[in-house]
Amino acid sequence: MAEDVKKGMRSPGDPLRGGMDLMVLSILAQERCYGYGIQQQVARASGGTVRLPAGTLYPLLHRLEAEGLISSRWDAATGRRRKWYALTSAGRRKLKLQASRWQSYAACLQVLLRPLIGESS
Amino acid sequence: MAEDVKKGMRSPGDPLRGGMDLMVLSILAQERCYGYGIQQQVARASGGTVRLPAGTLYPLLHRLEAEGLISSRWDAATGRRRKWYALTSAGRRKLKLQASRWQSYAACLQVLLRPLIGESS
DNA sequence: CTCTATTATATCGAATATCGATATAAGGAG
DNA sequence: CTCCTTATATCGATATTCGATATAATAGAG
Structure with missing residues (x-):
């Protein structure tokens, strides 16, 4: 019951490809929820900027x-x-x-993005 | 010479799908570089945790x-x-x-991830 | 000089995440 | 009864990512 662990899928693609997985997992980590509710939580947590379409959400839940x-x-x-x-x-x-990988990825991107945003220091 | 602007590209997939694009663009925003150098910069900026394989990098550069x-x-x-x-x-x-979209996405994920990381408060 | 590892770019095919469109059903408001 | 929202589901199209593989030039070791 863990044959996916050995399947492969290392490298940076993981935190990106499974970005929505991470969102769903993090929401469910706090309390149980249903699809439509997850969808709304994502929208609320992002102020409406991030969406999780049904066509993405339900196949994703089934996969998880x-x-x-x-x-x-x-x-x-x-x-x-x-x-x-x-x-x-x-x-x-x-x-x-996934969260750990995400942090690495986000930190890397922040390092690369920082000099382009604010150079006040 | 800008037919991609009107193509669409809403929704959260964008900041994810083009995650590597954003990395490459942000690196090139600071100074010009060549493929292999970009690859090394990503590795360095992430302490070796994030990689940009040649099979991803070069097709990506050609696309950009x-x-x-x-x-x-x-x-x-x-x-x-x-x-x-x-x-x-x-x-x-x-x-x-892309950076703006990324920020939205990262902020959303941070909101969702925060309660799972530190609960000291 | 020869041999090898590193640098440097390139392409192909496979895997798969994402999304729009579409369908269905049930509950509440008018 | 009708319509909008809630709620779940599937399919096909698209695009990205990656491992494998190939090639060539350069630097360094022996």
């Missing part, structure tokens, strides 16, 4: 579930028929890894 | 040049036969745009 990083459960207790997703322990590990 | 964002010029004055790239004015505009 297939990889065992999240688990799903239909629940209509809130009055609405929703598919709630929760992070698995494997998902938590993956999140840490 | 085809889009008119950078210009190339062979020059062996430094003792080595190298293809030097420089940012065009269109490239500078693109860089600003």
Whole structure:
């Protein structure tokens, strides 16, 4: 149940390709949520600048579930028929890894971008 | 000579898909450089954590040049036969745009990631 | 001088993330 | 009843990334 670990996929492409994965995982790390709710959280967290289209979101959720990083459960207790997703322990590990890679990537980009933004120092 | 401007390019995929573009553009914004040198700068700026494989780099440079964002010029004055790239004015505009989008994306992710990293407060 | 590692650029094919369009269904407002 | 929003889903098109591979020139070791 972890055959994806050895599949490959190192290098910088990872933090980029899976950027949306990281967003979803980080949201689910705080509390369980359903697709549409995740979509709204992303929009809110970015002030509407970042969007997560349904055509991206749902295939992504299915993929994460297939990889065992999240688990799903239909629940209509809130009055609405929703598919709630929760992070698995494997998902938590993956999140840490992805977040770490992301930090590296973001830090690198910040180093390269800094001299172009403010040169007050 | 600017047919890419009207092509579309909304949504979050852009700052992700063109992540490497942004790196290359930001490096060339500081001073002209050649492929191999860019590769090394990325490695150095990230402490070796981020890599830009040749199979990614050169097609990327060719694409950016085809889009008119950078210009190339062979020059062996430094003792080595190298293809030097420089940012065009269109490239500078693109860089600003891409950087802005990147900031939005990075800010969003930081908001989502923050509560998972430090909970000391 | 010869041999090798590094520098330097290039291309191809495979893998795959993203997205617009599209479809479906259910709940609430008027 | 009708319409908008919520909510999930899938498909095909597109673009990016990367490993593998090839080539050539240069520097240094022996």
